[in-house]
Amino acid sequence: MVTDLLTLALPKGKLGEDALQLLQQAGLPVDGVATEARQLVFAFPADRVRYLICRPTDVPTYVEHGAADLGIVGKDTLAEAGADVFELVDLGFGYCRFVVAAPRQRWEEAGRSLETLLAGSRRVATKFPRVAAAFFQERGLPVEIIKLHGNIELAPLVGLADLIVDIVSTGRTLKENDLVEVVPIFPSTARLIANRVSYRINYQRLRPVIEALKRAAAQGGAGIATCS
16 A cells, blocks of 8 residues: 555545445544545544545445555446455445346236346347346346446436346336336445455554444444435
8 A cells, every 4th residue: 555544445426425424434534525525535633534436336446456445336346347356345225136128018928037027139228238148148048248337227218228237225216107117136325345355454553443334334334325
């Protein structure tokens, strides 16, 4: 590490705001820290800790490559990144779930059978190609993965794809576009992750922070945030 401060990578956005609440409940300094500010590094030398504010998708990268000792990231982002890090604690907030979804009419016409639905075209649109590919490969269902960066629900409506793989919380957006959940994949919540080398070499320094966050999460932690 380039500093003797214990470094945590935090995500921007709602998940980051809830992460700050959890850090505060764990007794860590957070005064003046804002996940949406232009300032991206917040250091507290007296407490020997600093925070890096990152895009959620970048948190696993900063931790994997040693720029941060620890990080807080959604399981959805972690699974898609495939980063070589230690997953230490399920922090319990930021709940959402991965699902396969399809147009309601086509699902009904296929007799609610995924295999029948994929008997013709096999295109799947998603922002999470790694997660989607693994899901269909495990079931022996060859598909063509089409990566998109937003508006996944639009893909089946205009014929770009037959199915989508996405993260949902309430499912309201699916319903508004006449899509239905076909198969659940797995749930996602915020996770505490660690750089493998730092965890082994600096364990005595990391342990108090890890244990404090674990206790705070067990006591209810931050207010529950959900995926949009």
